[in-house]
Amino acid sequence: xxxxxxxxxxxxxxxxxxxxxxxxxxxxxxxxxxxxxxxxxxxxxxxxxxxxxxxxxxxxxxxxxxxxxxxxxxxxxxxxxxxxxxxxxxxxxxxxxxxxxxxxxxxxxxxxxxxxxxxxxxxxxxxxxxxxxxxxxxxxxxxxxxxxxxxxxxxxxxxxxxxxxxxxxxxxxxxxxxxxxxxxxxxxxxx
Numbered sequence: 001x002x003x004x005x006x007x008x009x010x011x012x013x014x015x016x017x018x019x020x021x022x023x024x025x026x027x028x029x030x031x032x033x034x035x036x037x038x039x040x041x042x043x044x045x046x047x048x049x050x051x052x053x054x055x056x057x058x059x060x061x062x063x064x065x066x067x068x069x070x071x072x073x074x075x076x077x078x079x080x081x082x083x084x085x086x087x088x089x090x091x092x093x094x095x096x097x098x099x100x101x102x103x104x105x106x107x108x109x110x111x112x113x114x115x116x117x118x119x120x121x122x123x124x125x126x127x128x129x130x131x132x133x134x135x136x137x138x139x140x141x142x143x144x145x146x147x148x149x150x151x152x153x154x155x156x157x158x159x160x161x162x163x164x165x166x167x168x169x170x171x172x173x174x175x176x177x178x179x180x181x182x183x184x185x186x187x188x189x190x191x
Contacts, residue, residue, distance in 0.1 A: 056072060056073045056074075056075060056113075057070060057071070057072055057073075068190055068191045069188050069189065069190050069191065070188065070189045070191065071095070071106070071109070071186050071187070071188050072090075072092060072186065072187045072188070072189075073109070073110075073113060073115065073118070073184065073186055074086070074118075074184045074185045074186070074187070075184070076184070077182040077183050077184050078182055078183075078185065079179060079180050079181065079182055080119050080123070080158035080177075080179040080180075080181075080185075081179060083119045083185035084119075084121065084134060084135075086185070086187070087135075087185070087187035087188075090187065091189075092187035092188060092189050093121065093135035093136075093187065093188055093189070094119065094120065094121035094134060094135050094185060094186075094187060094188075095118065095119070095120045095121055095135075095161075095185070095186040095187065095188055096120065096121050096122070096133040096135050096136055096138075096188070097120060097122075097142065097144070097161065097174075098141070098142055099142050100142065100144070103142070103144050103161070103172075106161065106186065107161070107163055107164075107172045110161075110163050111163050111164075111165065115163070115184055116162060116163055116165055116166035117160045117161065117162035117163065117166050117183055117184075118160060118161060118183060118184045118185050118186050119158065119159075119160050119183055119184070119185040119186075120133075120159050120160060120161055120174070120186075121133045121134040121135040121136075122134075122140060122158075122159035122174070123157050123158045123159060123179070124157050124176075125157045125158075125179075128152070128154045128157070129152060131143075131159065135188075143174065144161070144172070144173045144174050145173055145174050145175070146162065146167060146171065146172075146173030146174060146175050147171075147173070153176060155178060156176035156177055156178055157176065157178075157179055158176070158177055158178070158179040159174050159175070159176055159177070160174065160175060160177050160183060161173070161174050162174070162175065
């Protein structure tokens, strides 16, 4: 065998070894990538389970307009902004209470779930005293302020609804609160 033939054979052998090494490195990267992807998927599944545990569907409501709406009660307490964002992240809206029937039904469900109060989407963040539903951007037509009504405290801009057990006086109603305070919330989805 001539020198040039041995040189070519050596180069081919080196090239083959190089390709085998590259292939193994790529295979290891692929295995690592697959393991990493599998770990990410497992984490997403765990987070998905946690997320699904955060919002609990409430049963069907009685009146016809409300029948077209599905409500979800949070299992966690959070500030108003986080509650609103949590609903948005799940393609839902923070609760808007449009009439007495809906208000009564929501209160009945809260009592059944032993929840004292929840955030609604009502707020006067833009103009003190001018309340709107953040989920619809409409002004409040129906209201159910507890007792004397709105406190007119310019620092209390977000509205919650509370059950009669919260107030302890046999009535249920709404009240302004500091948006940073934490409480449960209800998201809704109109069908």
